[in-house]
Amino acid sequence: MITFVKYVRYCRQMTSNSPPARASYHHGNLVEALLEAAIALIEDKGVESLSVREVAKRAGVSAGAPFRHFSSKTALLTAVAEQAMSRLTEAVSAELKTTGDADPIAGLRAIGQGYLNWALANPTHFQVISSRTLIDFHGSEKLVAENEAIRLIMEKLIDDARRRGLLRHGIEIEDLIFSSRAFIYGVARMWIDGHFLEWRIERPAAQAMSAALDMFILSIGAEVAQ
Amino acid sequence: MITFVKYVRYCRQMTSNSPPARASYHHGNLVEALLEAAIALIEDKGVESLSVREVAKRAGVSAGAPFRHFSSKTALLTAVAEQAMSRLTEAVSAELKTTGDADPIAGLRAIGQGYLNWALANPTHFQVISSRTLIDFHGSEKLVAENEAIRLIMEKLIDDARRRGLLRHGIEIEDLIFSSRAFIYGVARMWIDGHFLEWRIERPAAQAMSAALDMFILSIGAEVAQ
DNA sequence: CCGTTGATGTAAACGTTGATTACATTAGCG
DNA sequence: CGCTAATGTAATCAACGTTTACATCAACGG
DSSP states (O other): OHHHHHHHHHHHHHHTOSSOOOSSSSOSOHHHHHHHHHHHHHHHHOSTTOOHHHHHHHHTSOTTGGGGTOSSHHHHHHHHHHHHHHHHHHHHHHHHHTSOTTOHHHHHHHHHHHHHHHHHHOHHHHHHHHOSSSSOGGGOHHHHHHHHHHHHHHHHHHHHHHHTTOBOTTOOHHHHHHHHHHHHHHHHHHHHTTOTTTTTOOSOHHHHHHHHHHHHHHHHBOTTTO | OHHHHHHHHHHHHHHTOSSOOOSSSSOSOHHHHHHHHHHHHHHHHOSTTOOHHHHHHHHTSOTTGGGGTOSSHHHHHHHHHHHHHHHHHHHHHHHHHTSOSSOHHHHHHHHHHHHHHHHHHOHHHHHHHHOSSSSOGGGOHHHHHHHHHHHHHHHHHHHHHHHTTOBOTTOOHHHHHHHHHHHHHHHHHHHHTTOTTTTTOOSOHHHHHHHHHHHHHHHHBOGGGO
16 A cells, blocks of 8 residues: 555656655645745736646645645635734825824824725735635634724814814714725725826826825815915 | 538437527628627626627627637727727717817816716727726727727817816916826726725715716816805 | 544645637628 | 539537545654
């Protein structure tokens, strides 16, 4: 029996088939390796043409191995999204910290800038996060919680700005929270979805985004403050 | 020979298999039937789980038949997108006509409102249009041209508003064109992508969208005009 | 040091997909 | 009627997600 197994392994090395050279039978840290492989492959070929088989191959394991750790392709991508959301939250928080408590509108702008910068630098991760068909957003407590955390920070900043009279007269708080989010999301998605070409955005993407953000921030501010 | 063929057809009717009852061998108007079937299926199950086989089955033909008329799945969806873009342009134009030339800002708002109304009423079509992976946008002259047409109308309205002093001081034209588009796109996509839940938009979608649009329009206007 | 056990990998299979091919059927036209 | 081009069919292919039965190995108790 053992001879046969060794023979099979020998043949595998000779034909150099799917699972290539690996030190031991067990991978060691397959979960992380799969997440990394998934990101790398999405960066190469896009989200929709990602296959679990290729992820497995890149990680150096057989096609069925990923299903030991993720119940489905969706579960794998949801794990990628969780990792991505952590980094996004981190990036936004870091940018926010560069502003003081004195100017909530500057804080709001920092959130937008941090969000856009991160999306620009990590389009793949962003794409995975914002999808609701590839991942199971509401099935992940982490995703829901971190998303809510950002929303609460924005809500607090906007409410703070209102109390200090920094907002333009006539603007409803509820509308502004939603609008700010929609605006940033729209800018980021237009870039991700490749709509910059059609809209003749000829400046570098980061520059166009930043200018648009400046305009938005300017327009919601009180006239006297400008 | 003929007897055999008739027998086969008879059996097919009995077993009620893939190509079901149809008057003649040729369909008559397969192209339109396929487009309709595609839309109906996307509405049922979403864009990403659409298969050409199902489209063919729904249209009452075999799995390979669609490829006589569309070179690929992408080509089929691009045709759907062209049909959709026509209707979007039509909806936006109709909404725009309800406003006079006197108030370009009202025209801008009408464009946004028409766009959002249409997206809300035709989420499937909207999803197909805005995708750049499912369809070949830049390969379709029609899509590029109609998109550009809308952009030009917006540009003209905004420039008109600037000359009449209706815009808030400090706003750059170029930024405003892009920002307006990004804002509307963001609102529509947040709804399409199912982000309303997480952002606690508890009002009816149409109402929340309209309020956000009002806020945006208000914020870009000159203070004196309000 | 041996044997059991559970975690983790493999290989093979199943049903479905997008796409291609060779072939069958038909409508339209002379 | 007979020819041709258009149109539909059926068989086929590789790739996909997923499941299954089985193989391997690390850890641990005796």
